[in-house]
Amino acid sequence: MEETTDVKNILGLQLPTDPRWADIKTISLEAILTDHAYCEQKAATTCISLIQRYSEREKLVKELAPIVTEEWGHFRMVLNELQKRGWKLGRQRKDTYVNKLLEFQRKGGLIEERMLDQLLTMALIEARSCERFKRLSEGLDDDYLRNFYRRFMESEAGHYTLFIELAETYVEKEKVRSRWKEWLDYETEVMKDLEVRGDRIH
Numbered sequence: 001m002e003e004t005t006d007v008k009n010i011l012g013l014q015l016p017t018d019p020r021w022a023d024i025k026t027i028s029l030e031a032i033l034t035d036h037a038y039c040e041q042k043a044a045t046t047c048i049s050l051i052q053r054y055s056e057r058e059k060l061v062k063e064l065a066p067i068v069t070e071e072w073g074h075f076r077m078v079l080n081e082l083q084k085r086g087w088k089l090g091r092q093r094k095d096t097y098v099n100k101l102l103e104f105q106r107k108g109g110l111i112e113e114r115m116l117d118q119l120l121t122m123a124l125i126e127a128r129s130c131e132r133f134k135r136l137s138e139g140l141d142d143d144y145l146r147n148f149y150r151r152f153m154e155s156e157a158g159h160y161t162l163f164i165e166l167a168e169t170y171v172e173k174e175k176v177r178s179r180w181k182e183w184l185d186y187e188t189e190v191m192k193d194l195e196v197r198g199d200r201i202h
Contacts, residue, residue: 014188017135018196031199034090037078039079044071054115059169063162097202098125100190116171120183123163130156132201182202
């Protein structure tokens, strides 16, 4: 109960990750690092796409430009961890979680509604990643890797907040909050149906 409340209060997530996900006995660190590297890469390229798509939104461009640099730096950090251990960057895997979120995005209608959904999608991905990194920072046996993932956890929490703030910059707060609740409810159902795997960040 305490963990569920913590996740809700800090990140808004309605459902904590299944404890089996971070079962250190079965988790594949090589696979997790590979998947993590691609997550950081996709975060950087998505921010670039948002800047290109909404280039007239001055605050969005200003705030996301350094995030691109940060996310790409994270990609390089994770890649370095793979190389240090003698592992190669494997093939990119299908991200069922993110694909399910993309299905919920509004594709038509007003541009503000589409932008809102894109920002909230990113906020949700960052929130869930933050929660997953918290589990790794607490569950791994290696002190170095626990600290490694704690830094990522803190970074994702800041990104989650930023995407919510950007949404509220361009869309009325009540509309943002209403749509955010819909996103949280939808994500809960996605998480319930998602296969528990120890080789994915999501």
